[in-house]
Amino acid sequence: xxxxxxxxxxxxxxxxxxxxxxxxxxxxxxxxxxxxxxxxxxxxxxxxxxxxxxxxxxxxxxxxxxxxxxxxxxxxxxxxxxxxxxxxxxxxxxxxxxxxxxxxxxxxxxxxxxxxxxxxxxxxxxxxxxxxxxxxxxxxxxxxxxxxxxxxxxxxxxxxxxxxxxxxxxxxxxxxxxxxxxxxxxxxxxxxxxxxxxxxxxxxxxxxxxxxxxxxxxxxxxxxxxxxxxxxxxxxxxxxxxxxxxxxxxxxxxxxxxxxxxxxxxxxxxxxxxxxxxxxxxxxxxxxxxxxxxxxxxxxx
Amino acid sequence: xxxxxxxxxxxxxxxxxxxxxxxxxxxxxxxxxxxxxxxxxxxxxxxxxxxxxxxxxxxxxxxxxxxxxxxxxxxxxxxxxxxxxxxxxxxxxxxxxxxxxxxxxxxxxxxxxxxxxxxxxxxxxxxxxxxxxxxxxxxxxxxxxxxxxxxxxxxxxxxxxxxxxxxxxxxxxxxxxxxxxxxxxxxxxxxxxxxxxxxxxxxxxxxxxxxxxxxxxxxxxxxxxxxxxxxxxxxxxxxxxxxxxxxxxxxxxxxxxxxxxxxxxxxxxxxxxxxxxxxxxxxxxxxxxxxxxxxxxxxxxxxxxxxxxxxxxxxx
Numbered sequence: 001x002x003x004x005x006x007x008x009x010x011x012x013x014x015x016x017x018x019x020x021x022x023x024x025x026x027x028x029x030x031x032x033x034x035x036x037x038x039x040x041x042x043x044x045x046x047x048x049x050x051x052x053x054x055x056x057x058x059x060x061x062x063x064x065x066x067x068x069x070x071x072x073x074x075x076x077x078x079x080x081x082x083x084x085x086x087x088x089x090x091x092x093x094x095x096x097x098x099x100x101x102x103x104x105x106x107x108x109x110x111x112x113x114x115x116x117x118x119x120x121x122x123x124x125x126x127x128x129x130x131x132x133x134x135x136x137x138x139x140x141x142x143x144x145x146x147x148x149x150x151x152x153x154x155x156x157x158x159x160x161x162x163x164x165x166x167x168x169x170x171x172x173x174x175x176x177x178x179x180x181x182x183x184x185x186x187x188x189x190x191x192x193x194x195x196x197x198x199x200x201x202x203x204x205x206x207x208x209x210x211x212x213x214x215x216x217x218x219x220x221x222x223x224x225x226x227x228x229x230x231x232x233x234x235x236x237x238x239x240x241x242x243x244x245x246x247x248x249x250x251x252x253x254x255x256x257x258x259x260x261x262x263x264x265x266x267x268x269x270x271x272x273x274x275x276x277x278x279x280x281x282x283x284x285x286x287x288x289x290x291x292x293x294x295x296x297x298x299x300x301x
Numbered sequence: 302x303x304x305x306x307x308x309x310x311x312x313x314x315x316x317x318x319x320x321x322x323x324x325x326x327x328x329x330x331x332x333x334x335x336x337x338x339x340x341x342x343x344x345x346x347x348x349x350x351x352x353x354x355x356x357x358x359x360x361x362x363x364x365x366x367x368x369x370x371x372x373x374x375x376x377x378x379x380x381x382x383x384x385x386x387x388x389x390x391x392x393x394x395x396x397x398x399x400x401x402x403x404x405x406x407x408x409x410x411x412x413x414x415x416x417x418x419x420x421x422x423x424x425x426x427x428x429x430x431x432x433x434x435x436x437x438x439x440x441x442x443x444x445x446x447x448x449x450x451x452x453x454x455x456x457x458x459x460x461x462x463x464x465x466x467x468x469x470x471x472x473x474x475x476x477x478x479x480x481x482x483x484x485x486x487x488x489x490x491x492x493x494x495x496x497x498x499x500x501x502x503x504x505x506x507x508x509x510x511x512x513x514x515x516x517x518x519x520x521x522x523x524x525x526x527x528x529x530x531x532x533x534x535x536x537x538x539x540x541x542x543x544x545x546x547x548x549x550x551x552x553x554x555x556x557x558x559x560x561x562x563x564x565x566x567x568x569x570x571x572x573x574x575x576x577x578x579x580x581x582x583x584x585x586x587x588x589x590x591x592x593x594x595x596x597x598x599x600x601x602x603x604x605x606x607x608x609x610x611x612x613x614x615x616x617x
């Protein structure tokens with residue numbers, strides 16, 4: 001499992017004066033699940049479009065499954081799958097008819113193979129169901145089947161589980177994990193931390209640059225060097241203001257009924273003392289866990 | 302105790318044989334942010350549409366800010382701001398003209414709307430862009446303009462239906478800071494409540510009170526910390542390799558109820574009181590099998606763990 005499936009060297013794309021992707025470098029190995037996070041306009045989509053061979057780089061090079069993105073984009077597109085919720089699923093067709101239609105685009109007419117793909121995503125009971133009756137979770141499974149029917153070695157997923165609850169999301173990711181165990185490499189772009197937490201490595205982009213690419217655990221440890229506290233104070237606004245001016249406080253945010261504080265080199269006693277000195281009552285201070293959202297906000301600001 | 306701003310009893314909405322909302326009860330006080338949390342199709346939007354009087358319930362009673370929504374819908378609506386999933390802005394009008402439009406259709410006089418609009422634009426951070434056409438705004442700024450338009454009548458109840466769908470995390474963070482400020486520092490002396498719907502647990506964790514929705518019902522309702530308390534000391538995080546082998550070993554333990562892979566780690570849900578015992582035993586078993594542990598520790602449960610616990614016996 002050590003073959004690099006994607007290699008990217010100094011990949012750059014300019015549109016006129018604007019540099020959408022700015023000298024990025026990374027590798028993805030076979031069977032990895034890599035997530036991409038970034039604000040709108042950070043260069044995620046431009047990167048993916050180049051990897052799919054839909055857009056030529058201005059500078060740098062990249063290979064996907066051993067093929068050069070600039071010279072061999074046809075070969076790449078035959079071997080990769082792409083899933084987006086913006087895909088049309090035909091509501092007045094059944095599951096099997098929808099997939100048969102999309103398989104035809106790849107020249108696949110083997111009924112058994114089409115059914116096998118539906119079984120793989122857990123739709124074996126629903127061959128003849130009209131898709132208009134499907135929940136979002138089931139539609140996502142059908143979209144995955146559409147992306148998988150030509151047995152790609154590399155799969156691009158664009159916010160694959162937006163709009164579903166954790167139970168449906170986990171069921172979907174169980175499918176993704178079993179694909180990865182069978183050697184399929186997976187790249188995911190998302191805005192949602194709930195999804196990013198499922199990835200083996202996560203890259204963060206801003207202004208066309210890849211700021212970090214590492215496991216969620218390493219990102220949290222490296223980027224959030226300090227401690228995270230959940231501080232329950234009233235009044236909330238005064239607490240926010242006081243902590244914002246405190247030495248050793250890296251970031252304070254409103255978190256509903258409390259404040260979320262990231263500090264460096266100060267303990268909970270110091271936080272409590274400061275609040276008391278300003279006549280702000282600290283009801284409770286608990287140690288929190290760094291999240292990928294903390295990482296993202298630290299890197300992307 | 303703060304005044305109750307939303308009271309709904311036995312709320313139902315049936316579309317033919319689909320029970321979109323099925324016996325929902327709500328009691329939301331001034332100063333609270335209430336999160337309706339669930340999948341698309343769980344009944345969140347239908348609930349909101351009944352609260353604003355846009356559709357009639359099949360059964361049940363709704364009271365908003367002291368008005369019966371079924372009988373006094375105009376009075377109730379005068380207290381409500383609503384940002385729907387597909388809110389529309391007039392792209393050819395400027396930011397200020399958009400707000401003026403919403404203010405005037407809500408009956409605000411010209412003496413009232415201008416100072417108030419400017420105040421709201423400052424609150425959402427759009428004062429510098431007041432003369433820009435709405436069509437020229439970024440996605441995040443459009444979101445803020447939508448919020449400003451919903452706030453121009455100084456509503457006491459603000460309904461936000463998945464306001465951050467498709468919005469990046471930086472913009473989402475800004476948006477949430479505004480919503481929290483709105484309830485912690487209301488514009489008038491009267492308190493404000495917000496109901497927000499979302500399928501995301503990172504958003505749910507910022508609400509004061511969360512109602513988990515599934516198939517038209519609220520299956521659990523509590524504060525995020527009380528909800529998490531239900532699995533306190535029962536979630537272990539295991540990092541090491543190979544993860545697949547670690548998963549198999551963990552699944553053999555009788556005290557382990559569930560193993561979920563999460564990127565570079567596993568989360569184990571263990572029986573109450575068994576965490577230390579499981580940690581000690583797993584360490585030995587994993588070493589004996591030549592697999593490697595990088596860390597094994599009790600972690601605070603997430604709302605996601607709770608949601609799965611509550612729904613695992615009734616999968617789709």
